[in-house]
Amino acid sequence: QQQVKQSPQSLIVQKGGISIINCAYENTAFDYFPWYQQFPGKGPALLIAIRPDVSEKKEGRFTISFNKSAKQFSLHIMDSQPGDSATYFCAARHTGNQFYFGTGTSLTVIP
Amino acid sequence: DTEVTQTPKHLVMGMTNKKSLKCEQHMGHRAMYWYKQKAKKPPELMFVYSYEKLSINESVPSRFSPECPNSSLLNLHLHALQPEDSALYLCASSQGAASNQPQHFGDGTRLSIL
DSSP states (O other), X not given: OOSEEEEOSEEEEETTSOXXXXXXXXXXXXXXXXXXXXXXXXXXXXXXXXXXXXXXXXXTTEEEEEETTTTEEEEEESSOOGGGOEEEEEEEEETTTEEEEOOOEEEEEEO | OOSEEEEOSEEEEOTTOEEEEEEEEOSOOOEEEEEEEOTTSOOEEEEEEETTEEEEEOSOOXXXXXXXXXXXXXXXXXXXXXXXGOEXXXXXXXXXXXXXXXXXXXXXXXXXXX
């Protein structure tokens, strides 16, 4: 059973456009929601994270929107650049210190 | 460069070999994790150590044996692996029981079983 559902599986965006990746969860015991960026041959790197008592967090071109009642959260990448081309994973932390990952989104930014 | 260091970066071994993967962090984190990642898939949790004690074992076959010698080190001992065990093995660490603390990943060991 997939604890965190992520969509789309792949995304192609023009340079300068907005990339949007969505995640949804059911378990109300999740208390922390990070997003990771992974390049080929590298481990996942933390991009941005949010607590469930916050509805939005922005860091540079990256924004997380969080809807606690709908149990959904999304990553927006503004002014997408070719260097943003990577695989993105959302995740959710259970209070038992266990992290559950979404299935991943492969983002391609076309110059 | 990541703050979690994994060695070796690549490992090729036969099915009868015994080898170990190593992971080290010096961030003072008290939780450490082993994940397995197949191509184009998310990381799959294998083991969690919290304060140097094994707290989660996700029904991993006994041919994988974790060890946490101290708060900075995590090993994964491998024996009699199967071809389907070929994958990227990732180590991660986090502060521990506190919330709002992310995991920090190493760049992994690329393991190939012949």
